[in-house]
Amino acid sequence: MRIRALALPAVLVLAFAVTASADAGPNSARFDRPYPGFAPAGTVLRAGSPAQAGLNAAPIDAFNRQLAAWVPSIYPGATALLAHNGVVVDRTATGEAVKFQDATTQLPPDQQVPARTDTIYDLASLSKLFTSIVAVQQLEAGRIALDTPVAHYLPEFATNGKADITIEQLLTHTSGLIPDPIPSLWAGYPDIPSREKAILDTTPSAAPGTQYVYSDLNMLTMQLVLQQVTGKKLDELVRTGITEPLHMVDTGYNPPASKLSRIAATEYEVSPPRGMVRGSVHDENAWAMGGVAGHAGVFSTADDLAVLAQAILNGGVYRGHRILSEHGVHLMQVNFNQKFPDDSHGLGFELDQIWYMGGLSGPDTMGHTGFTGTSLVIDPRSRSFAILLTNRVHPTRNTPSTNGARRAAAQALAQAMSVQAPDGGRSWFSGQGGGSTSTLTTGTLHGSVRVSFEAFVNTETTDLLTLEASTDGGTTWTAVPLTVRGRSGPQMSPQMSLSGQSSRSWQQVRAQVSNPSNDLMLRWRYTTDPSYEGRGVNVADIELSCGRTTFTPVGWQLT
Template sequence: MTLSRRVVLGGGIAAGTTLFVPALAARADDFDKPFTGFAPPSTVLREGTPASVGLDPAPIEAAKGQLLAHQDGPAGGRPMYAGHVGLMAHDGVVVATQTGGYAVRYRTATEELPEADRVPMRRDTIFDLASVSKLFTSIAVVQLIEEGRVQLEAAVADYLPEFASAGKSGVTIRHLLTHTSGFTAWLPLYSRYPDKESRIAAVMNQPLTNQEGTVYRYSDLNLIALGVLVERLRGQSLDEVVSSRLTEPLGMIDTGYNPAARERTAATEYQAVPARGMVRGEVHDENAWSLDGVAGHAGVFSTADDLAVLAQALLNGGTYRGARVLDRKSVALLITNFTEDFPGDDHGLGFELNQTWYMDALSGPRTAGHTGYTGTSLVIDFQSRSFATLLTNRVHPSRSWGSNNPARRDWAGGLGRALPITPRGSHVAWETEARHASNAILAVPLAVPGAGARLGFDLVAETEATDVLRVETSPDGVVWTLVPLDIRHPGDTREGADDGSVSGTPGERRWALVRAELPAATRHLRWRYTTDANTLGRGVGASRIRVVGRGGVIVDSDSTTDAFAASGWSMSRRQ
């Protein structure tokens, strides 16, 4: 594969569901040329560099620095986490790893260990994945669907008769996998009930808070019930099922429940209630702990390298090193959005989709992943055949110290921004920089004649709804007016008119053709991209900018580059 070099010159499915069906893969060189199918099943991970697969190393190096900064914390403040292990891969190549801090740093919730007694973080440190465990349970359920032993739209009570109690006979397998069952978000099973049997019975007997299918509400109870279903149909415990049908075939030797290698695990929280002390080598989640460490919603421990194998197996369409754990259609089910009625809560079967709040610049309709309460996250982007894993022990020593969402975004976003946006042909391109709460402006002076002029440019935009690109003109540089835009994608029969602003386009990874009419007496033209303080998408790129009047070309971004003034935009040229 020949890639361009980026040179920085300046600053049983429900009716109506659309199923992602694997297609023949198109070779994807850049962010703006997404793959359309799975990776070759023979793809095996190997170590490499960003440059070896055409990635820009600068955003990745920046992400590494950000992880270290979060770990150090602000001056006089608390660190975001005691330690971390991060891994990025693209097109079958591990392009970056980052390890820092400590697997064990604290003795209690307020007391640090002496330096000599701390346990440094290592690449093979084993982490409590917390809710990332839900992906393992979901895969176990989809394996049953693949075998025809479970129907996606069948009632859960068809397989667990006791589940029908308290008005739940209409809840289906799909409802549980997509968090649309109507269950309450959480119950204190560990403290309210005396033993494992009564805790499971409490889930089965729990009434719905809302009618099934009417709300999206993330709930541990959904996956606890599915874990019981897997055990009932397989005649094995959930840990045995996951081991024999998923982790062992894939060679994930450090992944499972109740890890034996306690000395390699990262500590989580110091718990006074219940009186567990510093939790290490046992599941942090109290409900999973009260279920002997094996539950559908939590309990899996793993390493960054083992999760990399799982991610690549899914990118390969369900297989790795000759071991097939799912067929391609089953993987397609996992990443099909079944919650289109709940915008913003896109969800496949177990997998969350298109969640900018932790996927950042990798977000898109075919970006799947999950987070874990202990500070873990996995983001798999099928459009670029990339994934980013970040494992931290952010609850060590206390869950009250805050969230590591900024680190999750920085890590996934660093990989997303490393994928080059390449202009079509040998043209200059301008791209917005990754800045929060900013107002990035690309401006050029004009002298539009009385007859007016036409603006044309190529646009690629991958933004969240609250980050907005505005194309504006002004006669004096003081009063600015939006320019109505005609936006079209090559090969797409749809036509799109816009009021002059563009936002809310996650996953829109292709160049569009933009045309507009500029009024007479226009003296200034600008592209203004405004971001908020929350999350970022990839941003905006513009290329082949031309303003043409009746007398000829007024502005051409390729030949009059020096005429453009940029703040918060960087320029690149295809080489």
């Protein structure tokens, strides 16, 4: 596709014809206009089409096709839910909730159970969020304090060098505790009292506050603290403090037998000899704790998790039932781990993890994943969330990672929101998979050139947008120094490329390119590494102080 620019007397302004549209209309949801603060407290989820929520349906439709295509290579079955600004725009299920009778043998087709939108899944480590919410509730009630040592509440925890570990360090995985109990709770100890003692007796691997180590033991310990300060078991605290107020009727530990027909199966286990696990927690250490554990054990549906996510977006309240104050929610979305830049963490929630948050990732994007193949991503800036529940451990845990599916859910929602040029016109858009390059190249330009354009860049920090120049017909290219300014700020800064996900705002870019040989070509190059990417890049309002030119886009489209 070639787009010819209009030649004007002094400055060339590129006027684009409409050839493709990835953005919605004037009432569209704007990814480049983040919402301030919490959603209105009265926001209640309702079903609606992407168009009714101001979204472009195409990325969501493509995600649903891919979700089905990943059966059975990544998971037997999956349920997904996407919502924006209170509207549930996608709620879908694919594959089977129960497919195997043992580790290798499929059930007869008439005995297999299809995944449904109301299928109940073992959430695995998403359970940590429920423990963390209860912890923040007790923090607000004054029963615990973040900077208080755990040993203040559980004196026996001080053994083996743990006297200085604080509540905050448990909730942000900076306590220095090892990832899992050694030996495992189910194999090494005969009963729950001895298993609780093993948790308290754990020897850390690092001094508190010196490392980020994701650890189930942090949340198992947090469970014991909460039970000590309240005199109640964790399942009761979750029920009375979260699921009952929010009417999450399918959420809890140890689901009743009456719901077995809707529960997805997990693994066929030989050690311990549990057979096909269905309706009982998959995690062996949680199973050893009677199914109620700080790190795992909660079962839920996409619909129930949607209510929890909207309550978080609303500032801790849903349908008039408040489970946290706005300050409490803030504590779960503010980064306590600034010493560990790749491991941003609020109290319980992970923050800004592009490896599964994809295009929704940002400094205050909240989420968590679970070993069974689950994920929850909550993006306050767009008031959106993406839920993916799978049974990828059925019938064995030796399956591919679901991270690509997790990212795809968030990416679909991010790209369904529009990015609109500051002047209201069209922009070039490139949003691509990892390990690829897209280029937008001018024809030959005469004379030295002043360049200006607007850029919206939402990428991983290693995925760069660069302006490059060539004077040998495109054989070799050299990066052009850029001067960049945020649209709301007067300060200009020199740099060689653009990247990042923090601002979600347009930037004004300027450059000057000498052209002594009168055979200059320019190109905008966007390159991603093989890992993952953000929402992508938009370039708009290109102005060149030269004569007539054309554009050759490879991997770019007009929106």
